[in-house]
Amino acid sequence: MRNVAKLGAFLLSALFAFSSFGAFAADAVPLERAPDTMQARVMGCAACHGARGEGTDNDYFPRLSGKPAGYLYNQLLAFRDGRRKYPPMNYLLAYLPDAYLKQIADYFASERPPFPPPAPVKVDTKTLDLGKTLVAKGDTARKVPACVSCHGAAMTGMEPAIPGLLGLHADYLSAQLGAWRYGTRSTVAPDCMAQVSKLLNDRDITAIAAYLASLPAPADPVPVAAGSLRMPLACGSVHN
16 A cells, blocks of 8 residues: 555656656746746655655665766656656656656756665575675676676666666566566666676576665765776667
8 A cells, every 4th residue: 555655646746747748849938837947847756755765664765966968867757658668656756857857857867865774684694795795796617797797886877878786675676677588678778787688597586686775875976987887798778
C-alpha cells in the first residue's frame, strides 16, 4: 500500500509540475501559473527521487543528483522513447521535447545534497569479498571487466555519460543488472552494460550490488573528467 500511495503522489505532483511545459509553447500565455523555475518543473520527480534528486528510502527509486548530465539526459530519452520501460516514467515524459529533458538533466547533475550513510550489509563475508573483487578487478578468466574501469575508482562515474554508483540501494542495483542481462533495459548500440551483465551469474550480481551499496561517499563525490578512464568496451551511450 505504501508504494501505491507513493505512486499516487508521484502522478499528482507530476501533473502539477510538468504543467509548466506550457512555457515552451510560444502562443501559450495563461493568466496565472506556478512560478516557471526548475524547482517547480521537477516537482514531478521529487515524490520518488527527492526534492534535489537525493533519493528516498524506496529501494527502487534511485538517487539522481550529481550524476553526469549526459547520463541523466540519456535515461530521460530512453524512458520517453521506450528503451526503458516503467509506465509512470514513460507516461510522464511521453511528449516532452529534448530541450526540456536536457534542462532537467542539467538541474539534477548540478545538485549536491549529502549522501546517506551506507546501508547495513545483508550478505555474508564471502559474497561481499566477491563483490569487492569484481568491482575492483573484474574476472579476467570470464572476460568480466572491473566496474572501476568505467565508473571510476571512487565509483563516482565519468563525464559525460557514465553514472556514479554510490548512494544506491542493493536491490535497485541488482534489479538493473538483471534488467540489462535479460534485455528489459537497453541503450543505443553497442550496449556495453548488456554485454557485461550477460557474463554475470546470480551470485555475481548479488555480490556486486551488496558491495556497491556498502560504500561510503568520498569527500568530493564528483564524476571524473571525460577521457580520464580507458574504457575496456565501446559504449554507444557514451559516444552518441
